[in-house]
Amino acid sequence: MSTHQPGTRPGTAQQDHGDAAAPGSHAPLVVYFSSVSNNTHRFVEKLDARVLRLPLLTGEESPEITEPFVLVAPTYGRPNGSGAVPPQVVKFLNQETNRRFLRGVIGAGNTNFGPAFCLAADKIAAKCGVPVLYKFELMGTPEDVHQVNQGLEQFWRQFPQLRA
Numbered sequence: 425m426s427t428h429q430p431g432t433r434p435g436t437a438q439q440d441h442g443d444a445a446a447p448g449s450h451a452p453l454v455v456y457f458s459s460v461s462n463n464t465h466r467f468v469e470k471l472d473a474r475v476l477r478l479p480l481l482t483g484e485e486s487p488e489i490t491e492p493f494v495l496v497a498p499t500y501g502r503p504n505g506s507g508a509v510p511p512q513v514v515k516f517l518n519q520e521t522n523r524r525f526l527r528g529v530i531g532a533g534n535t536n537f538g539p540a541f542c543l544a545a546d547k548i549a550a551k552c553g554v555p556v557l558y559k560f561e562l563m564g565t566p567e568d569v570h571q572v573n574q575g576l577e578q579f580w581r582q583f584p585q586l587r588a
């Protein structure tokens with residue numbers, strides 16, 4: 425496990441997974457938010473990618489990313505239908521540099537919310553002008569993990585400019 429990788433500022437909790445995640449490698453970079461229920465965390469830790477978890481508390485400093493990355497964000501809607509994007513993710517995306525290097529978004533949610541399923545991903549995509557790459561429920565299935573791993577690899581290979 426490394427504490428600092430190229431393309432990010434030091435001082436934030438970071439993890440990497442195996443060879444594909446070696447610092448300086450061209451493995452996809454995935455930035456994600458996950459609350460204390462950790463569903464998204466459980467999904468992301470199965471990906472063949474370098475991963476960076478956003479701070480749990482909005483009072484904590486948000487990282488600045490300086491290389492292309494994909495964001496994974498769960499939806500937290502309010503009863504009145506507002507919200508959807510967790511404030512920790514809003515804070516992260518309020519930094520211009522982070523929006524500049526964002527290449528796509530993957531949504532996490534719960535289909536019980538009907539039309540609001542993974543709404544945060546739709547909102548982020550519309551606001552930042554990037555594609556929604558995938559949506560999954562709760563901590564995802566092995567098939568979701570497989571699809572996202574394949575998709576990330578393809579996405580990174582297809583667009584060489586995505587790499588650092």
Ligand SMILES: Cc1cc2nc3c(=O)[nH]c(=O)nc-3n(C[C@H](O)[C@H](O)[C@H](O)COP(=O)(O)O)c2cc1C
Nearest residue numbers: 458459461462463464498499501533534537541542
């Ligand atoms: C208060 C609350 C509101 C939620 N609102 C939505 C929603 O609008 N749409 C959706 O798809 N999922 C919604 N969810 C489900 C979460 O996105 C889902 O449980 C997700 O896996 C949480 O990820 P995390 O455990 O990594 O934080 C909501 C969950 C809670 C607790």
